[in-house]
Amino acid sequence: MLKYTSAIHKQRDESTRLADDSNLEVGDSMGGMASTATMNLDPDDPNILPDAHNIGHNLVNKLEERAVEIADKIAKHRHTESDKEKKEADAKHDQTLFLCQRDYSQPCPLGFKHVATEDGKHKCIFPASYTGPCLGQELVYRLMPEEEKLSWALDCLANWPCVQCTRRYSDLCPEKWELDTQEIATKGLCKAKDEYQGPCKDEKHAFINYNIGMQKQWSHRCQAWWPCDNSSRPGQTPDADMPITMAATAYRMGL
Numbered sequence: 001m002l003k004y005t006s007a008i009h010k011q012r013d014e015s016t017r018l019a020d021d022s023n024l025e026v027g028d029s030m031g032g033m034a035s036t037a038t039m040n041l042d043p044d045d046p047n048i049l050p051d052a053h054n055i056g057h058n059l060v061n062k063l064e065e066r067a068v069e070i071a072d073k074i075a076k077h078r079h080t081e082s083d084k085e086k087k088e089a090d091a092k093h094d095q096t097l098f099l100c101q102r103d104y105s106q107p108c109p110l111g112f113k114h115v116a117t118e119d120g121k122h123k124c125i126f127p128a129s130y131t132g133p134c135l136g137q138e139l140v141y142r143l144m145p146e147e148e149k150l151s152w153a154l155d156c157l158a159n160w161p162c163v164q165c166t167r168r169y170s171d172l173c174p175e176k177w178e179l180d181t182q183e184i185a186t187k188g189l190c191k192a193k194d195e196y197q198g199p200c201k202d203e204k205h206a207f208i209n210y211n212i213g214m215q216k217q218w219s220h221r222c223q224a225w226w227p228c229d230n231s232s233r234p235g236q237t238p239d240a241d242m243p244i245t246m247a248a249t250a251y252r253m254g255l
Contacts, residue, residue, distance in 0.1 A: 100162035101225040104146040109158040132157040165228035174224040198223040
């Protein structure tokens with residue numbers, strides 16, 4: 001009994017000591033402890049949540065970097081699309097450029113208005129429908145050789161008019177071509193002169209058995225044209241789609 005009473009007193013003494021410890025006092029609420037802990041935090045202490053002070057700044061930087069990346073991608077996409085459109089336009093123009101023999105004796109490209117200036121120059125006014133790469137530029141010159149006009153047409157995607165005439169398909173060879181005098185096995189074999197720089201410059205052809213349609217097809221493929229028949233009547237349609245000309249018929253019959 002004495003031992004039991006002694007144990008009870010000892011337990012009460014321990015409880016009293018715990019209650020006297022301010023750090024372990026039961027009455028101290030968790031909210032008060034949290035408030036005290038928060039008040040003791042130094043907001044300038046870099047060791048306490050170091051990223052919390054710069055989170056807004058870092059977020060803005062990230063957004064700006066992302067915006068720059070998106071803008072770069074859009075610019076690259078537009079540049080790629082622009083290059084693609086230019087290549088398509090160039091390819092389309094190349095297909096139309098040699099559909100006929102271009103008349104570079106004319107001062108201006110097709111659809112352009114020609115104005116003769118007082119100082120003797122040629123001025124070509126762009127049509128409103130022109131949207132090519134030379135939009136906003138001027139085409140004014142005193143002398144412009146055929147090679148320069150061709151170069152301008154390629155760069156600016158604008159063609160000169162087609163030569164308007166009736167072709168003399170009775171000739172054995174097209175312009176800038178001549179008979180191959182070294183070849184006697186094939187009658188009427190034509191070869192290219194040095195001045196011809198078209199895609200068929202290394203070929204030889206005999207056109208004796210060609211009709212006009214075949215000669216036209218060959219002209220478009222090889223970009224070489226038969227000479228104009230200057231004796232044809234005015235107003236006659238150019239390159240009339242006849243099976244064969246009278247002159248060519250007479251030649252083939254040996255008349």
